[in-house]
Amino acid sequence: MEARSPRPGRTAVLAAVGAHVPSIVVTNDDLAARLDTSDEWITSRTGIRTRHVAEPGRSTSDLAIAAGTAALRAAGPDASIDTVVLATSTPDRLVPATAPAVAAGLGLAGVAAFDVDAVCSGFVYGLAVANGLIAAGTARQVLLIGADTFSAIVDPADRTTAPLFGDGAGAVVLRAGEAGEPGALLAVELGSDGALADLITVRDGWFAMQGQAVYRQAVTRMAGAARDVLARTGWQPEDVDAFVSHQANLRILRAVGADLGIDAERVHANVTDVGNTVAASIPLALAHAHAAGRLRAGDRVLLSAFGGGTTWGAATLVWPELS
Numbered sequence: 001m002e003a004r005s006p007r008p009g010r011t012a013v014l015a016a017v018g019a020h021v022p023s024i025v026v027t028n029d030d031l032a033a034r035l036d037t038s039d040e041w042i043t044s045r046t047g048i049r050t051r052h053v054a055e056p057g058r059s060t061s062d063l064a065i066a067a068g069t070a071a072l073r074a075a076g077p078d079a080s081i082d083t084v085v086l087a088t089s090t091p092d093r094l095v096p097a098t099a100p101a102v103a104a105g106l107g108l109a110g111v112a113a114f115d116v117d118a119v120c121s122g123f124v125y126g127l128a129v130a131n132g133l134i135a136a137g138t139a140r141q142v143l144l145i146g147a148d149t150f151s152a153i154v155d156p157a158d159r160t161t162a163p164l165f166g167d168g169a170g171a172v173v174l175r176a177g178e179a180g181e182p183g184a185l186l187a188v189e190l191g192s193d194g195a196l197a198d199l200i201t202v203r204d205g206w207f208a209m210q211g212q213a214v215y216r217q218a219v220t221r222m223a224g225a226a227r228d229v230l231a232r233t234g235w236q237p238e239d240v241d242a243f244v245s246h247q248a249n250l251r252i253l254r255a256v257g258a259d260l261g262i263d264a265e266r267v268h269a270n271v272t273d274v275g276n277t278v279a280a281s282i283p284l285a286l287a288h289a290h291a292a293g294r295l296r297a298g299d300r301v302l303l304s305a306f307g308g309g310t311t312w313g314a315a316t317l318v319w320p321e322l323s
C-alpha cells in the first residue's frame with residue numbers, strides 16, 4: 001500500500017506522542033516465585049526483565065485514555081482531533097467497540113471513533129487507516145492509540161506465556177500535512193495470512209501460541225515487510241537511523257535487525273522493561289525513545305510488526321521536531 005498522497009495537505013504527519021504503563025511491576029523473580037521458571041530462563045530466551053500489569057479494575061480503555069491524554073498534552077492546546085482510532089485485541093467488551101468510550105473519556109464525544117484489531121500489527125494497520133482517512137479528506141487530525149491488557153487473557157499459571165506479556169498503551173497524533181515535511185508517513189506495507197490463524201489465538205478464554213513457529217514467522221514477515229517498505233521509500237537498510245519494531249522479544253528484534261543488516265545500536269528495544277504490550281508496543285517504544293532523547297529530528301525511522309491473524313506490516317517516516 002503506497003501511503004504517498006499527491007494531493008496537497010493530505011498526508012498523515014506525526015505531531016505528538018504519548019504513553020502510559022500501569023504502576024504494578026512484575027519482575028521475573030516474582031514470576032519464578034509462583035511458576036516453574038527462572039529469571040535466567042526468561043531473560044536468556046526473551047530479554048524481558050519486567051512487565052507492567054493493569055491495576056485491579058482498570059481495563060484497556062483506562063490505559064488508552066491515559067496515553068491519549070499524554071499525546072494530546074504534547075500536541076498542545078491547538079490540537080483539534082476529529083477521529084479516534086484504537087488498535088486493540090483486548091477491547092473492554094465485545095460490543096460496543098472501545099474507541100467511542102475512549103473518545104468520550106478524553107472529552108472528545110462527537111468525533112468518529114472505532115477499533116482496529118490486527119493484534120500485534122494493530123498500530124501499523126492503524127497508521128494506514130489514519131493515513132487513508134486523511135488522504136481522502138475525511139479526517140484532519142487523528143488520535144491513534146495502541147492499547148492492550150493481555151493480563152486479562154494470559155493464564156497466570158502458564159509459564160510458557162505468562163512471562164511474555166505486559167499491559168500498556170501508546171498514542172500518536174497524526175495531522176493532515178504535506179508529503180515532503182518531517183513526520184510525514186512515507187510508505188506503509190500491510191499483509192496477512194489467515195491460514196496461520198491458529199499460531200496465535202485464544203482458546204478456552206486463555207491466550208495460546210505455537211512459540212517456535214511464531215518466532216520463525218515473526219522474523220520472516222517483519223524482515224520481508226521492512227524490505228518492501230524500504231524499497232517503496234527509496235531507502236537502503238544503511239539509511240535507517242532507528243528501527244523500531246514490535247517488541248515481541250529481544251531475540252526476534254535482533255534477528256530481524258541482523259536479517260536486514262541493521263546493527264544492534266540502531267535497533268530500539270524497550271521490551272526488557274515492558275514485555276510484549278501487543279498493539280501498544282510500537283507507540284510505547286516510540287514514546288520511550290523520544291522521551292529518552294534517542295529519536296532526534298531528521299532520523300529516518302523504520303517500523304515493522306507481526307502479530308496474530310497472522311498479520312504484518314511496516315512503515316517509514318522521518319522523525320519530526322516534537323515537544
Ligand code: ACO
Pocket residue numbers: 036037038041042045046120159160161163164200209210211212214215218247248249276306307308
Ligand atoms: N520457564 C522455564 N521453562 C520453560 C518456560 C519458562 N517460562 N516456558 C517454556 N519452558 C520449557 C518448555 O516447557 C520446554 O520444556 P520441554 O523441553 O521439557 O518440553 C522448553 O522450555 C522449551 O520450550 P520451547 O517452547 O521450545 O522454548 P523456546 O526456546 O522456543 O522459547 C519462546 C519459547 C521464548 C516463547 C520462543 O518460542 C519465542 O520467543 N517465540 C516467539 C513467540 C513470542 O514472542 N510471541 C509473542 C506473542 S506473538 C507476537 O508478539 C508476534
